[in-house]
Structure formats: structure tokens, C-alpha cells
Amino acid sequence: MFNYEQLLEQAQSWNVFVYEEDTKGTTKGLYVDSHILIDKKMSMIEKSCILAEELGHHHTTFGNISNQNKLPNKKQELRAREWGYNLLFPLERLIEAQKEGIRNRFELAEYLNVTEQFLEDALKRYKEKYGLYKQVGKHTICFEPLGVIENFEEVMPK
Template identity: 55%
Template sequence: MNYESLLEEAQKELYVYEKPLNPSIKGLQGENVIWINRHLPTRAEKITILAEELGHYHTSCGDILDQSSIQNKKQELRARQWAYYKLFPLDKIIQAHREGIRNKYELANYIGVTEEFLEVALQRYQDKYGDAIEYKDVTICFNPLGIVEWFNF
């Protein structure tokens, strides 16, 4: 999924604007509107921010800017997890493997996300599933990252 297709999908449900924002703010969501900081340097950063703000739209309620609250931290985590699953589903790992992607840098470029987003998403999968999961016809290993395809007899 690229930024334009996610943007098009988002605009079916709410308004999305790219506006110059304070440099410390990458994106905001509220009242059926998402604002993305126009000054984000790359498409990869824009798509990760858009996905997270969409995650807030789908999973959060109220003002959660105060991250000293446990409830607000939980809502932030849910929104980020939504973004990880949206941009980087397990099927993408298998697809990338079959396309010959061999390292995390190539994988981040293949998916179109930042390396930081990829690292945190992989850590989330490892926290959820452990070091490996049998998924469809393969075993996905998260530490180290890799795919094991078994022979079908």
C-alpha cells in the first residue's frame, strides 16, 4: 500500500489535510479530520503517520494528548497497532521473502515505511506471537527475521 492509496481510503470516511504544523507535531486526528504535517521529509514518514492517525480514528476516543494517563497510553498503543497491521500484515513478510528481499532496510523500502516503523512493528509481532509463528504455509521467524518454507509431501 502506498501513501496515495491509503489517503484515498481514508478520505472515504473523513477529511485529510496536509498542512504546515509545528515541527514537533507530525499528525493529529479529531472530529473526522486528520492533519498531516506537510513538512515531513518522506512519503514513508507520511504513510506511517497517516496510518497511525487512522488508527486513532478507528480505535481511540477523546483527547489523549496527555500521555501520563495509562488509559491514554493504551489508546495510543492500540492506534499504533492498527497502523502496523494495516501497513505491514504478516502476508507482506511472506510476499517480501518471495520477492527476494533480504534485509530490514530492503523490507522497509519494499513496504514503503520508515525503518523505525518496521522495527517497532516487528517487535510488536514478536511480543504477540513469540519468536516465530506458523502462518499459512510457512513459519515466520521474528528473531532473527526470516521465513521457513516446508516441503509439502
């Protein structure tokens, strides 16, 4: 999928400007009016995960949502994170990972080029959204326990 350099190129194509600085404190990324600040102390994989979410803010949020005590702001934050999950970890990648012989979550995070925390957060969100499983073509993706089942025939959506 995307590595950090490719995400930077994608951001540029969307007229989003990305800056790396030492962001003292706990802030890893921040989006404001087509400008993204990324903490330069992170690894390239961490930067990719944070940049994907911040690009999600560019595409899905509006206004100042920094106060996460407000429900509409929480919803916008979740929407931006989900956008980032879909960018770096679309469900079809689980099917590819199984075909490649990936055996555990550590290997899966490495295969996807994301942090283990990003992977866990994405899987949690997918489970909240779809339930215990999701049909993707002729495959059933199970979120608990994590796995992919290949069906003999493609199941047609209702």
C-alpha cells in the same frame, strides 16, 4: 499495499478529512473528530506511516488521549499504532518479501514502502504480541532472527 495517495482516498471513503500543514515542533500527525493533520514537511513514505497510525486512531480510539501518562490512553495509542502496522505491514507481506528475495531490513522497508523506523516499531510490536515466532498458514515467521520458514505441510491452529 497502500501508498500515501491511496491512503488519502481510503480516508475519504471513511469520511475522514486530511489536511497537510507545517506543524512547527515535533508533531507529525494528529487526529481529532474525523480530521487528521499531517506535517507537510515529511516525505511521502513518512506521511503514509503517520497517516496509517492516525487512521488507526479513527478506528480504534475515543476521547482525548493526549496525556500519555495515563495507562488507558497508552493502551489506546498502542492499539492505533498496531492498526496502522497491520494496514501497511500485514505479516503475510514478510512471506511475499522472502519470495521476492528481500535480504535485509533496509530492503524490506523499501519493499513495504515504509520507513525503517516504522518497520522496526512494527516488528517490535509483533514480537511483543506473538513472541519469537508466529505461524501463518504453512509458514513460520520468526521475529528474532527475522526470517520466514516454509513448512512442508500447513500447520493447523489449535
